[in-house]
Amino acid sequence: MASSPTSPLSGAAAIVGIGATEFSKDSGRSELQLACEAVLAALDDAGIGPEEVDGLTTFTMEGNPEIAVARSCGIGELSFFSRVGYGGGAACATVQQAAMAVATGAAQVVVCYRAFNERSGERFGTGMQDRPMASTADRAQYSWFTPFGLLTPAQWVAMFARRYMHRYGATGDDFGRVAVVARKHAANNPAAWFHGRPITLEDHRNSRWIAEPLRLLDCCQETDGGQALVVVSAERARDLRHKPAIVRAAAQGSGEDQQMMTSYYRPDITGIPEMGLVGRQLYAQSGLTPNDVQAAVLYDHFTPLVLPQLEELGFCKPGEAKDFIADGHLELGGRLPSNTHGGQIGEAYLHGVNGIAEGVRLIRGTSYNQPEDVHNVLVTAGTAVPTSALILGAE
Amino acid sequence: MGGSLTERLQALAGRELTAETWAQDAVNQPMIRHWAEAMGDRNPIHLDEDAARAAGRDGVVAPATMLQAWTMRGYAATVAGGPASPAAAELAALLEEGGLTSVVATDSELEFARELRLGDRISVTETVESVSPEKRTALGTGHFVTTVKTYRDQDGEVVGTQRWRLLRFRPERPAAPGTAEQPEPTAGTEAEPAAQAEPAVQPEPAEKPRPLRPRPATNRDNAFWFEACLEHRLLIQRCTACGTLRHPPGPCCGVCRSFDWDTVEASGRGEVYSFVVNHHPRVPAFDYPLVVAVVELAEGTRLIANLVDVEPDRIRIGMPVVLEWIDADPQLSLPAFRPAGTEKN
Ligand SMILES: [Zn+2]
Numbered sequence: 001m002a003s004s005p006t007s008p009l010s011g012a013a014a015i016v017g018i019g020a021t022e023f024s025k026d027s028g029r030s031e032l033q034l035a036c037e038a039v040l041a042a043l044d045d046a047g048i049g050p051e052e053v054d055g056l057t058t059f060t061m062e063g064n065p066e067i068a069v070a071r072s073c074g075i076g077e078l079s080f081f082s083r084v085g086y087g088g089g090a091a092c093a094t095v096q097q098a099a100m101a102v103a104t105g106a107a108q109v110v111v112c113y114r115a116f117n118e119r120s121g122e123r124f125g126t127g128m129q130d131r132p133m134a135s136t137a138d139r140a141q142y143s144w145f146t147p148f149g150l151l152t153p154a155q156w157v158a159m160f161a162r163r164y165m166h167r168y169g170a171t172g173d174d175f176g177r178v179a180v181v182a183r184k185h186a187a188n189n190p191a192a193w194f195h196g197r198p199i200t201l202e203d204h205r206n207s208r209w210i211a212e213p214l215r216l217l218d219c220c221q222e223t224d225g226g227q228a229l230v231v232v233s234a235e236r237a238r239d240l241r242h243k244p245a246i247v248r249a250a251a252q253g254s255g256e257d258q259q260m261m262t263s264y265y266r267p268d269i270t271g272i273p274e275m276g277l278v279g280r281q282l283y284a285q286s287g288l289t290p291n292d293v294q295a296a297v298l299y300d301h302f303t304p305l306v307l308p309q310l311e312e313l314g315f316c317k318p319g320e321a322k323d324f325i326a327d328g329h330l331e332l333g334g335r336l337p338s339n340t341h342g343g344q345i346g347e348a349y350l351h352g353v354n355g356i357a358e359g360v361r362l363i364r365g366t367s368y369n370q371p372e373d374v375h376n377v378l379v380t381a382g383t384a385v386p387t388s389a390l391i392l393g394a395e
Numbered sequence: 396m397g398g399s400l401t402e403r404l405q406a407l408a409g410r411e412l413t414a415e416t417w418a419q420d421a422v423n424q425p426m427i428r429h430w431a432e433a434m435g436d437r438n439p440i441h442l443d444e445d446a447a448r449a450a451g452r453d454g455v456v457a458p459a460t461m462l463q464a465w466t467m468r469g470y471a472a473t474v475a476g477g478p479a480s481p482a483a484a485e486l487a488a489l490l491e492e493g494g495l496t497s498v499v500a501t502d503s504e505l506e507f508a509r510e511l512r513l514g515d516r517i518s519v520t521e522t523v524e525s526v527s528p529e530k531r532t533a534l535g536t537g538h539f540v541t542t543v544k545t546y547r548d549q550d551g552e553v554v555g556t557q558r559w560r561l562l563r564f565r566p567e568r569p570a571a572p573g574t575a576e577q578p579e580p581t582a583g584t585e586a587e588p589a590a591q592a593e594p595a596v597q598p599e600p601a602e603k604p605r606p607l608r609p610r611p612a613t614n615r616d617n618a619f620w621f622e623a624c625l626e627h628r629l630l631i632q633r634c635t636a637c638g639t640l641r642h643p644p645g646p647c648c649g650v651c652r653s654f655d656w657d658t659v660e661a662s663g664r665g666e667v668y669s670f671v672v673n674h675h676p677r678v679p680a681f682d683y684p685l686v687v688a689v690v691e692l693a694e695g696t697r698l699i700a701n702l703v704d705v706e707p708d709r710i711r712i713g714m715p716v717v718l719e720w721i722d723a724d725p726q727l728s729l730p731a732f733r734p735a736g737t738e739k740n
Contacts, residue, residue, distance in 0.1 A: 126676055128609065135614035143611035143621070144643045145699045147729055149673060149681040151609070158671040159689060166669070166712045212672035212684075212707070257649075264689045265642070265697050269669070 002292050007249070007285035013099035014237035014244035015392065017046025017230030018357040023193050023348035026120040027224035035064040035115035036072045038226030046230040047241045048109055055080035055107030057097045059090035061351070064115055080107035084252075086260065088301065088382025089274075091352030092390045096250035098231035108232065114353040115226030124222050124349075127152030145262055154219050154302060156261035157384060158211040161304035164270045165213060168319035170307065172213060174326065176204030178303035179217045181330045182339050186346025189368040193221060194346045218303040220344040227353040229360070238395075245363040248288060248376060248393040251281035254386035261384045272305065275380065276312040278389045283314075286391050288376060290314040293391065295362050295371055296336050297355040297379040300343040305383040310336075313378065313389075332371055340369035352381045359392045400493045404526040404538055407489075410482035412542060413521035418465040422457050422515040430461050456510040462546055462555045465511075466519040482523065486540075495537045495563040504558040516549040524558065537564025608680045608723045616646050619658065624728045627720045630658040631696050642696040663718030665692040665732065672707040690716060690732050701731045709734075 005011060019041025021027065021034050029037075043050055053075045056066040066081040080101040084090035091114070098110035118124040128146045150156065164170055183199045186192035199217060207216040237244035255274035257266050266273070283289055290313065298306050307321035315336055316324040329335040341347045341358035348354050359379040361367045380389040398406070420426065424442075431441050436458055439446035447455045457465075467473075479487065490496070511517065527539040544557040611621050623630045632644035636653030647654050670688035677683050686702040688710075702710060703719055716732035723729060 135612055137614070137616070139612040140614050140617055141643070142609075143613065143617055145687075146609040147611050147723070147727065148687050148699055148701050149608070149678065149685045150671070150687045150699055151678060152676065155671050155673050155687065159669050159687075162671060163669040163712065209672070209674040209684075211674065214671075262699070264669070264699065 002289065003287040005248070005285060005287045009096075009099055009103055009250060010248055010285045010287070011234055011246055012103035013231050013247045014234045015095065015229050015247065015356070015360050016232055016237045016240045016242060016244050017042040017044075017048065018228070018360050019043070019045050020191070020227040020350075020354065020357065021115070021225045023191065023223050023225040023350075023354075024119075025193075025222075025224060027117055028120075031063050031116050031121070031226075032068055032072060034117070034224070034226035035069050035113055035228075038115055038228040039069060039073050039111050039113050042111060042113075042228035042230045045242070046232075048230060048232070050075050053109045053111055054078055055082075055098060055101050055110030057082045057084070057094040057101075057110060057112045058114060059084040059087065059094055059351070061087040062114060062116070064113075069113065078107075080110060084388075086382075086386040088299065088351040089385035089387040090252075091299075091381035091388065092250065092356065092379055093252045093381065093388035094353070095229065095231060095247060095356060095390055096252060096388060098229075099247045099250050102231055102233050108236075110231045111228055112231065112353065112356075113226065113228040114350050115228075117224040118349070119222040119224050121224075125152060125154065125219070127155070141260060141262075150262075152211070153261060154214050155211040157302040157305060158214045159262070159264060160269055160384065161213050161302075164304060164308065167270045168322065170304075170322045172205065172215065173201060174307065174322035175213075175218050175303040176201050176215075177325050178300065178306045178330070179204055179345050181325075182300060182343035182345040184331070185340050185369045186342025189342050189347060191368075192342040192347040193223065194342060214302060214304070217345075220301045220349045223348040223350060225348055225350055225354075227348075227350045227357055229353065229356055243364050244395065245360040245377075245392040246395060248391040249282040249285035250388070250390050251278045251285065252386065252388045253277035253281070258386055263384065270308065271318065272308045272312050272383050272387075274387050275309055275383060275389070278380075278387055279313040282378070282389055282391050286376075286393075288391060288393075293336070293376045293378045294374045295340065295377045296338045297341070297359050297362075297377065298338050298343075299352050299355065299380045299382050299387075300339060300345050301349065301382060303345070306338075309380055309383060313380075332369055337369070337371040340367045340371070352379075355379055356390065356392075359390065363392050363394050400489060401526075401529055401538070404486075404489050404493075404540075407482060407486055407523045408525050409522060410485075411520060411522050412480055412483045412486070413519065413544075414480055415518050415520050416466055416468075418517045418519075419469070420465070422465065422511045422513055422517065424455065424513060426464070427455070427457050427461070430458060430464065434458070434460075452510070453512065455513055457512075457515075459507045459510065459555075460505070462505065462507065462511070462517075463544070463557060465517040466546070486523070490563050493537075494565045497535060497537075497564050497566050499534065499562050499564075501539065501560045501562050503560070505555065506557075507555045508553050509555075511548075511554060515554075517554065518547050520545050520547075530562075532562065532564065534562065535564035535566045537562055539563075606679045608727060608729075610727070617644055620644060621727075623658075624720075624730065625726075627728060629661040629663060629718055629730045631661050631692070631694055632656050633659050640694055640696050642698055659694070661718070662693050664735070665690045665716055665718075667691075667702070667710060667712055667714045667716060667732075668697055669712060670702065670710055686710065688716075688732065698730070700729065702733070703731045704733045704737060 082097045084093040094112035101107040186194040187198040204217045253274040310321040330338040359377045376393045524541045546555045634648035635655045637651040668689040668691040673685040715735035719731045
């Protein structure tokens with residue numbers, strides 16, 4: 001049951017523009033060009049000129065500096081710029097940064113962006129196998145797994161998945177269903193890489209092992225592309241051309257004994273405590289509860305970690321996500337239609353930023369798989385790392 | 396030619412692989428001096444005429460283990476290769492036919508008939524002594540090929556022999572293109588212990604060495620752990636103020652905030668807490684499928700390590716395991732675990 005928001009952040013800002021390049025496997029352009037195209041497209045969608053932008057936010061593992069984007073897009077002076085750490089876990093934190101900047105007056109118009117050639121350039125999924133080593137604590141943490149051949153994101157996630165299966169009796173099919181729903185939604189989304197190409201559970205079962213218990217179809221893609229979002233105050237948003245997606249809540253979380261992708265040393269590794277922390281903040285900030293959320297965009301770099309997200313965010317009890325999914329609740333008509341753009345499995349892997357854009361479309365009512373009566377959408381960022389999430393709402 | 400591959404390989408026994416080949420130089424003092432210096436051999440009988448006579452020799456004698464050095468062809472000729480004898484060509488063709496493209500030197504036995512004196516001229520011949528039946532080893536399936544090199548002097552008298560055994564095998568799993576299979580010491584259960592092979596005398600063209608495992612990024616907080624691994628000791632960091640064990644290690648105790656710590660050596664017993672079986676991508680430093688586990692030690696801390704000598708589909712969470720070591724390369728030894736009850740003697 002909804003109550004009053006407790007945070008001055010809740011309702012202060014809105015996402016008023018979204019813009020992206022095409023999503024491909026070989027963009028044929030520089031990463032900076034992709035970033036500029038996405039930023040300018042988002043501003044055009046918002047109906048705001050680049051010269052009005054005074055803030056930029058992005059997150060690490062981004063190759064395009066804020067100053068290069070500003071210079072190339074004719075943005076001019078910046079009074080706020082912020083780059084959040086820990087890769088995909090920070091996707092929603094870029095909006096939190098923007099909303100805080102807008103709420104405090106540090107900036108008036110903030111653009112959040114992500115752009116890369118992660119398929120045709122340096123491939124993301126190959127992980128740490130040939131990254132240089134240094135003696136910083138940041139690098140030293142990899143010493144505990146790369147010499148053993150535990151090198152890639154899929155392998156890191158597989159370790160959690162195995163323990164989750166052991167504890168709750170989940171099976172490969174339970175992971176497969178996440179991919180099947182994503183591809184079903186992507187099949188209906190012309191912007192999705194897998195547009196028109198749904199899969200069956202049988203296809204999932206027959207796909208090859210990547211890192212047992214993960215199969216190929218448990219893994220998202222690698223994408224070339226860019227995505228940007230424009231954030232302004234809720235007040236300004238009312239005068240713009242689209243129905244605003246109000247930032248009802250925005251939070252970050254790092255759990256106890258947090259590691260990058262390998263938090264294997266906690267008493268239990270079947271949950272995502274940092275997502276639980278984020279969820280508690282979202283509901284407290286906004287005064288909303290899981291029952292007030294009609295749709296979700298759940299970070300799906302790998303299917304197994306979608307399940308504990310549902311549990312940590314209060315949509316079902318620990319261990320029950322497999323039943324929630326098997327009962328069809330992630331589909332249109334279900335309790336929580338999710339990843340209606342196709343997710344990162346089906347649409348594109350822009351490290352979560354394309355999912356935020358889908359959250360905006362769900363509020364606008366313009367998703368290619370639009371459920372009825374969507375008032376609030378919960379969007380999450382990367383899991384197994386320090387993470388973040390948003391609740392976007394209609395006015 | 397008929398017969399199984401094994402029969403045809405074994406039929407090579409007694410055939411001459413290398414026809415009589417004479418040393419390029421007579422036994423001489425400068426080469427002995429260089430050898431003795433490089434080897435750290437300070438025995439004066441190799442360098443000093445009087446000392447040699449005092450020791451009952453007629454003059455300076457060459458170090459015995461230098462025997463094989465006299466007939467080496469030199470670096471350039473070894474790299475360039477040269478015409479093979481009919482038997483050598485036949486052996487190469489049979490090995491290729493069987494896919495026995497990988498090689499590891501397992502051992503070498505030297506026998507010395509007499510000491511070599513300055514001015515001796517040495518020749519060598521090499522013959523196939525035997526080829527084993529097909530053997531399954533942890534490295535792969537193949538044959539042990541034993542050859543004998545016979546060294547003679549200017550009068551045709553035998554001065555020494557060298558028995559040289561190689562395992563020629565099909566790698567257990569196909570190697571990535573452009574990489575050579577290289578044995579991992581702990582991987583071998585059936586393979587004979589790999590002796591120190593001397594690449595200069597190995598009768599094979601130099602193969603591209605296997606890439607090393609990724610290096611740990613070591614610093615003041617974690618170097619002690621990897622250094623202990625080189626001595627095959629698995630350490631757990633312990634806060635000396637409150638006694639809490641912690642892994643991965645760090646400079647400060649999260650429980651009591653003390654910066655003081657020491658280490659305890661793990662018992663080496665634990666159980667599988669979770670595990671993955673890696674198939675893709677295949678990184679040349681590793682064999683696939685590659686099993687990586689989170690092992691919970693009896694002491695209560697967990698660590699990531701490889702599981703060895705167990706079929707992936709036999710692994711279970713909760714399975715008891717015991718410590719083992721992987722000597723990946725001279726700079727890197729890592730803990731690994733095997734199912735309890737399968738310890739090597
Ligand atoms: Zn302490």
